Amino acid sequence: MTRAVDVVVIGAGAAGLSAALGLAATRQVLVLSAGDGSTPWAQGGVSVAFGDDDPLDHAHDTHVAGAGFCDPRNVRALVEEGPQRVAELIAHGALFDRREDGSLSRTLEGGHSHPRIVHAGGDATGAEVDRALRAAVRAAGVETMAGRVIGLTKSTSGRVSGVLVETGGETVRIDARAVVLATGGIGNAYLASTNPSAVRGDGIALALLAGASLVDMEFVQFHPTALFTGQTRGQLPLVTEAVRGEGAVLRDLRGRLIMAGRHPRADLAPRDIVAREIEAAMRRDGTDHVWLDARSIEPDVLRRRFPTVLASCASIGVDMLSEQIPVAPAEHFLCGGVQVDRDGATGVPGLYAVGEVAASGVHGANRLASNSLLEGLVFGRRVATALTLDLPATTDRSYDVVLTEDREPERIRAILTKYAGIRRDGAGLNAAADELSALGNGPLATVARSVIVAATAREESRGCHWRSDHPHTDDRWNEHVAIGLDEEGLPTTRDAATQRARTGPR
Ligand SMILES: Cc1cc2nc3c(=O)[nH]c(=O)nc-3n(C[C@H](O)[C@H](O)[C@H](O)COP(=O)(O)OP(=O)(O)OC[C@H]3O[C@@H](n4cnc5c(N)ncnc54)[C@H](O)[C@@H]3O)c2cc1C
Structure with a gap:
């Protein structure tokens, strides 16, 4: 069976859905998805600088966390276009948490110099972003299809001209004038990760097969505080960094503060630094976890802000209101990925990449917390704009590149x-x-x-x-x-x- 659309988007996370939404008015788009990606699992929030905060300060924090390895022009696009994209998400019905006076509630996370993380459902931001984007995509008439893409088609002139997707027990060929990879990270290439199982790096392998380059693949971020459940395989529950933003501290198993004197921002140092200090403490003490102590936080705040974390802790018999939480670092996020320009174009005509699968350069050598949902919203729209302006057709014969x-x-x-x-x-x-x-x-x-x-x-x-x-x-x-x-x-x-x-x- 063969069919044709203007653009195939592979992936229905924040990045893929944003790209599809931006294209809906001008192009026939088909979104393919192999199951839930990381987006609905995101907890902490979306970082966005507005009001008394300055996008330039957000850019500065992003560069510091990225260890001087970020692309300055793309970081500028991220922080300057971010507020508009979040405002549009709100216009599409996303319900972010608000204070009593109706203003957006903003919290602090590691590496940020200002409380600028907006969140939803306390610590269920990704689920709300996912819900709002899916509703908007549906309302815009975008078609979605369940299935795993296992190959690309390429024309003899070198242009990507479609996909091969396994769906409903058969392999379907879909021709397209452009293909957008929005397949997320590589969590499932590790034994354990915070990512769900559909996130396995297929987009990385497809891009290479098509002739694109990868960049910064060594920069794999480990989240400092995955819940230590004793499980060593599959998806691990996360304890969002925002818990430390509200005052929780890390302790080794003897009760000593792990981050004291290690960094000026202590427990809110950038993730790489916190993860390394935890790893060092575990190695020194011969343990497989450390403690996150959130007992100084008011119980009402914990219940309101962290219902997801509270429930995960309860599932392993830990009451985070009165007990310390066992945590250990786990694979979490790929900072590098498919090499793209600012509009998501890879070096291969007709092939684009956006979101976690792409190396847009905004994360440098280490992602600043809560910058990746924002990356999906901002660069998803940028890809859509590029493909609205310019989308040449392919007419020559094509051949398959298959995983x-x-x-x-x-x-x-x-x-x-x-x-x-x-x-x-x-x-x-x-x-x-x-x-x-x-x-x-x-x-x-x-x-x-x-x-x-x-x-x-x-x-x-x-x-x-x-x-x-x-x-x-x-x-x-x-x-x-x-x-x-x-x-x-x-x-x-x-x-x-x-x-x-x-x-x-x-
Ligand atoms: C537990 C957790 C908490 C997080 N918290 C935050 C946070 O608070 N703030 C923040 O900014 N970021 C957070 N992140 C990171 C953020 O959620 C992700 O980086 C982001 O959602 C990635 O979006 P994406 O659209 O690029 O990919 P994803 O949301 O991962 O979606 C990937 C999509 O690609 C599809 N796919 C993959 N391979 C194929 C294939 N071969 N064929 C068809 N479809 C395919 C999947 O089915 C899925 O639909 C968190 C991540 C996790 C795991």
Whole structure:
């Protein structure tokens, strides 16, 4: 079966739905989704600077968290276009929490110098963003379809011209003048993650197959406080950073404050720093978790602001009003991804990427908390604008590029988890490359290899990439590591910039 639309959007999270909504008036759009992505799970909120806050301060905090590795023009687009996008979301019916006087309630999270995180349902922001966007997309008449995209079609002139999707037990070909990857992060390439299972890096593998580049794949963010449930596989519940924003503190198992004296913002330091300090405390004490102590927060505030966290804690028998919460870092967010320009265009004509799958450059080497829903809203709209202005048709013949099946998914996840966690070193990364070499080139193997290749290349520590054998930031590494496929279809460093940085004077 074959059909044709103007634009296929792969992914129905904040980024994909924003792109579809922006295109609805001018283009025939089809949104494909393999199931819930991370968007409905987002807790803390959306960061947005308005009123007594200044977008320039938001930009500054974003650059500091990103360890000087952000793209300044894209960060400017994020912070300046953000308020308008959030206002539109409210116009579409999103109900953010408000104070008694009717003003938006704003909280603080790690790395922010101003309370600028708007939230919904206390700590259920993603669910409300998801609900409002889906309702708006439906009202705009956009068609959605359940199914997993397993391949792209490319014209002989090199343009991406459609997708192959598995749906209802068959493989359907859908021709399109442009394809937008909005497939989210890579959580399911690790044994455990805060991401749901549909988030497995398919978009990363599809982009590489089509001939696009990846960049910044070594910058995988670990959230400092996933709930420690004893479970070591699958999706882990999150304890939002906003709990620390309201005054909770991290303690080691002997009760000592972990962040005291470690950073001027203590428990609200950027995520990479907090996650590393927790990892160090766990390693020092030989433990598999630490405590988050929220007992200083008024019970009424905890009940109103954190119903999701309260329920997750209750499910493992912890009453966060009176007891400390067991937490440990877990894989959470991919800062890099498919290399794109400011309008989401990859290097391959007809192929776009937006949201967590894309390396828009706004997260640099480490994402600032609550900047990613905003990224989806802002850059989703930018892609839509670009494709409204310009969408050439493809007329020449096309051929398929198709993902192969992963041979041993659980082994791939175990390798990535063991060697490309918070702490990495050259010996471990080389061992990972060896162990992966026998595991084919399915999508999970491709994602894992891309992270390992990039992490091996970057012989320094920066943002959330921490090499214990190269513990300092090195200015000679002020270049991005780009990844492409070699002639055997395996990820390799591609960019002249990477080569320069690797071989430059030492
Ligand atoms: C627990 C948790 C809490 C978070 N809290 C916050 C927060 O408070 N604030 C914030 O800004 N960010 C937060 N984040 C991060 C944020 O939620 C994500 O970065 C963001 O939602 C990603 O949006 P997206 O649209 O790019 O992808 P996603 O929302 O992950 O959606 C991906 C979509 O792609 C689809 N897909 C994937 N592969 C295929 C395929 N092969 N074929 C078809 N469809 C496919 C999936 O089915 C899904 O529809 C949190 C994340 C998690 C997991």
